[in-house]
Amino acid sequence: MQIIDGKKIADDIYRELSAEIEVIKNLDKRLPHLAAVIVGNDGASETYVANKERACSNVGFNSTIIRYPENISQQDLLVKIKELNENNEIDGLIVQLPLPAHFDEQQVIEAINPNKDVDGFHPMNVGKMLVGIPSFISATPLGIIELLSRYKIETVGKSCVVIGRSNIVGKPVSVLMSRNAYPGNATVTICHSKTKGLKEICLNADILIVAIGKPNYLTADMVKEGAVVIDVGINRIKSDKTKSGWKLIGDVAFDEVAPKCGYITPVPGGVGLMTVASLLLNTMKAYKNKH
Amino acid sequence: MQIIDGKKIADDIYRELSAEIEVIKNLDKRLPHLAAVIVGNDGASETYVANKERACSNVGFNSTIIRYPENISQQDLLVKIKELNENNEIDGLIVQLPLPAHFDEQQVIEAINPNKDVDGFHPMNVGKMLVGIPSFISATPLGIIELLSRYKIETVGKSCVVIGRSNIVGKPVSVLMSRNAYPGNATVTICHSKTKGLKEICLNADILIVAIGKPNYLTADMVKEGAVVIDVGINRIKSDKTKSGWKLIGDVAFDEVAPKCGYITPVPGGVGLMTVASLLLNTMKAYKNKH
Numbered sequence: 283m284q285i286i287d288g289k290k291i292a293d294d295i296y297r298e299l300s301a302e303i304e305v306i307k308n309l310d311k312r313l314p315h316l317a318a319v320i321v322g323n324d325g326a327s328e329t330y331v332a333n334k335e336r337a338c339s340n341v342g343f344n345s346t347i348i349r350y351p352e353n354i355s356q357q358d359l360l361v362k363i364k365e366l367n368e369n370n371e372i373d374g375l376i377v378q379l380p381l382p383a384h385f386d387e388q389q390v391i392e393a394i395n396p397n398k399d400v401d402g403f404h405p406m407n408v409g410k411m412l413v414g415i416p417s418f419i420s421a422t423p424l425g426i427i428e429l430l431s432r433y434k435i436e437t438v439g440k441s442c443v444v445i446g447r448s449n450i451v452g453k454p455v456s457v458l459m460s461r462n463a464y465p466g467n468a469t470v471t472i473c474h475s476k477t478k479g480l481k482e483i484c485l486n487a488d489i490l491i492v493a494i495g496k497p498n499y500l501t502a503d504m505v506k507e508g509a510v511v512i513d514v515g516i517n518r519i520k521s522d523k524t525k526s527g528w529k530l531i532g533d534v535a536f537d538e539v540a541p542k543c544g545y546i547t548p549v550p551g552g553v554g555l556m557t558v559a560s561l562l563l564n565t566m567k568a569y570k571n572k573h
Numbered sequence: 574m575q576i577i578d579g580k581k582i583a584d585d586i587y588r589e590l591s592a593e594i595e596v597i598k599n600l601d602k603r604l605p606h607l608a609a610v611i612v613g614n615d616g617a618s619e620t621y622v623a624n625k626e627r628a629c630s631n632v633g634f635n636s637t638i639i640r641y642p643e644n645i646s647q648q649d650l651l652v653k654i655k656e657l658n659e660n661n662e663i664d665g666l667i668v669q670l671p672l673p674a675h676f677d678e679q680q681v682i683e684a685i686n687p688n689k690d691v692d693g694f695h696p697m698n699v700g701k702m703l704v705g706i707p708s709f710i711s712a713t714p715l716g717i718i719e720l721l722s723r724y725k726i727e728t729v730g731k732s733c734v735v736i737g738r739s740n741i742v743g744k745p746v747s748v749l750m751s752r753n754a755y756p757g758n759a760t761v762t763i764c765h766s767k768t769k770g771l772k773e774i775c776l777n778a779d780i781l782i783v784a785i786g787k788p789n790y791l792t793a794d795m796v797k798e799g800a801v802v803i804d805v806g807i808n809r810i811k812s813d814k815t816k817s818g819w820k821l822i823g824d825v826a827f828d829e830v831a832p833k834c835g836y837i838t839p840v841p842g843g844v845g846l847m848t849v850a851s852l853l854l855n856t857m858k859a860y861k862n863k864h
Contacts, residue, residue: 388706405700405708412699412748413740415679439769447751449704457703460738460763469774471762472751478730483760 283540284433286512286547288425288555291432295559296341299566303342314569315344316374316400316561317366321359321385322352327378334376337558343565346372352382359385360393367395373572374400374565397571400564403450412457418564423454425556426491426512428563430465435510435545441486442468445500445533446493451514455491480504492533502538511539511546514553530554574831575724577803577838579716579846582723586850587632590857594633605860606635607665607691607852608657612650612676613643618669625667628849634856637663643673650676651684658686664863665691665856688862691855694741703748709855714745716847717782717803719854721756726801726836732777733759736791736824737784742805746782771795783824793829802830802837805844821845 306313316338320331331347338345348362359377366375375398381387391399396406402420410417419427430437442459446452452472460470468489473480484490484504492500493514505511515533523529532549540546547553597604607629611622622638629636639653650668657666666689672678682690687697693711701708710718721728733750737743743763751761759780764771775781775795783791784805796802806824814820823840831837838844 405698405704405706406696407700408703409696409698409700412703412744413696415696417696439767441769447753453703453748457744460765462738462765462767467765467767469762469764469768471760472747473760474751474753474758476730476753476758477760478732 283543284545285540286429286433286545286552288429288547288552291429292555292559294432295428295563296337299341299343299562302566307342311573312371313342313344314374314565315346315372316376316565317346317348317369317372319348319350319359319362319366319375319377321350321354321378322382324380327380331378333558334561337562338565341562343562356385356389359390363390363393367393367398372398373569374398374561376401376561379403398568400561400568402454402564408449408454411454414461414463418567419458419560420450420454421557421560421564422451422493422514422553423458424560424563425553426455426514427458427465428556428560429512429547429553430510433545435465435489437465437489438467440468440488442470442489442491443484443487444470444472444491444493445474445480445484446495446514447472447474448493451493452491455493459489459491494533496533497531498533498535500534500539502535502542505539505542507542508544509542511543512553513547513549515549516554574834575836576831577720577724577836577843579720579838579843582720583846583850585723586719586854587628590632590634590853593857598633602864603662604633604635605665605856606637606663607667607856608637608639608660608663610639610641610650610653610657610666610668612641612645612669613673615671618671622669624849625852628853629856632853634853647676647680650681654681654684658684658689663689664860665689665852667692667852670694689859691852691859693745693855699740699745702745705752705754709858710749710851711741711745712848712851712855713742713784713805713844714749715851715854716844717746717805718749718756719847719851720803720838720844721801724836726756726780728756728780729758731759731779733761733780733782734775734778735761735763735782735784736765736771736775737786737805738763738765739784742784743782746784750780750782785824787824788822789824789826791825791830793826793833796830796833798833799835800833802834803844804838804840807840807845 335345391403396404402418407417444456456472459468489510491512497517513532513534521529530550626636682694687695693709698708735747747761747763750759780801782803788808804823804825812820
């Protein structure tokens with residue numbers, strides 16, 4: 283059994299991006315620039331945006347955070363997005379989600395220039411991904427693909443079961459795993475709340491990608507010996523063993539599942555650490571597309 | 574075993590659309606209008622466009638065919654598309670594919686206003702479909718969904734196996750069958766050239782959708798008793814029993830598979846007859862979206 287080390291891979295990506303930045307600097311060119319819009323003061327959103335800004339700074343990207351109070355109007359936000367779309371100094375543009383309840387999120391997503399949509403949520407990017415032409419792939423599925431690829435895990439002809447059909451993980455990762463490319467070319471089954479006989483389906487899987495948001499959902503009796511298990515869950519549960527009073531666990535009952543696996547991602551320390559690295563990969567891609 | 578009668582369902586749709594046209598006429602409103610661009614003089618394309626025009630005429634839609642010689646430039650075609658996009662009298666706009674080899678088809682597809690893209694090939698529509706928001710669904714997958722729906726075939730929690738991962742059938746129909754709606758909510762497995770153990774996978778399927786383009790590919794030993802079989806193949810093979818010297822057969826070995834099925838679509842007379850009906854449904858939808 284081998285642990286897939288999300289921290290190591292993310293650090294590798296940051297190191298590679300830093301090396302690219304050195305080249306760009308030596309050519310006296312403008313640096314890649316990520317702009318993030320944050321509305322309101324949700325604690326989790328603040329943390330995510332701060333992490334993204336720190337990562338940009340560490341690898342040598344420019345970054346800008348644009349803050350708005352919670353009561354900004356949809357129209358004012360759309361005007362700002364238009365301005366950022368037209369700003370040639372900005373390569374990647376994200377609006378931190380979720381937005382406060384009075385916003386039409388889909389309209390905001392569609393207002394972002396697809397060429398700057400490094401979150402990969404714009405329907406143009408989603409559609410291009412499904413059709414199989416170059417696009418921005420959203421952070422979590424791209425992170426999973428990077429992990430599989432950098433650990434050289436065989437996917438061709440493998441049976442891959444995806445549990446969960448969310449727009450940000452289950453659906454896109456199903457598309458990627460069944461595409462005619464590496465990683466991909468797997469025979470993908472996508473499972474969800476209406477699926478019957480899930481245990482038997484999982485027991486046939488060579489690769490299991492679990493993104494259902496239920497702590498310890500995947501148990502050892504559902505996993506074939508030697509399977510690759512990718513745990514996308516990030517569940518906060520109470521704990522009397524930590525100072526904070528809580529800890530993060532995945533959708534996979536790690537302690538019992540891990541011994542059966544060929545490879546497994548831990549939580550924390552797995553897929554979660556890849557999301558910011560993926561965002562920076564996309565920002566570098568947006569920058570290169572322009573040059 | 575029940576035959577799914579594509580001709581009957583298509584005729585039902587035409588009748589429903591005609592009834593809607595009567596209402597529109599009685600209100601003295603402009604009629605729905607489909608414009609089709611055809612480049613070159615490929616025989617099959619001519620036939621398809623003529624069928625679409627005839628169907629428009631029969632239900633009472635306006636239709637326009639714009640013809641260009643094979644040597645028209647990409648630029649001239651894009652200019653024409655822009656003009657048609659801006660023409661408020663036109664609701665649906667299609668460019669008959671394939672285009673001659675010197676065209677960049679993807680650029681042409683992306684030039685069409687997504688709100689008029691009744692073929693559903695624009696990445697905006699593909700992406701919205703995957704995300705699960707209203708969009709134009711392309712003709713063949715929409716036709717399959719209509720057949721399942723109008724025959725009230727249960728799909729929730731069923732095991733659905735899709736053979737083929739093309740952009741025009743396999744991928745979109747997989748997305749639709751696994752979405753949280755009816756028809757849908759099935760547990761979908763998408764199979765392709767790299768799939769191993771296809772026979773066993775098929776034998777587990779409650780619903781089989783075969784879109785692989787190989788005559789008589791799906792044989793009786795691959796089909797579970799009572800399965801629903803949707804045959805998307807249209808293969809032209811030599812025949813000494815027809816005047817033309819050829820006949821159309823599907824991807825399913827109909828004679829041996831049909832007796833095992835709960836439902837099955839024949840070829841011809843099944844899914845193929847639904848594509849023009851689907852196009853007209855989309856054109857009516859585009860018309861209504863504007864009114």
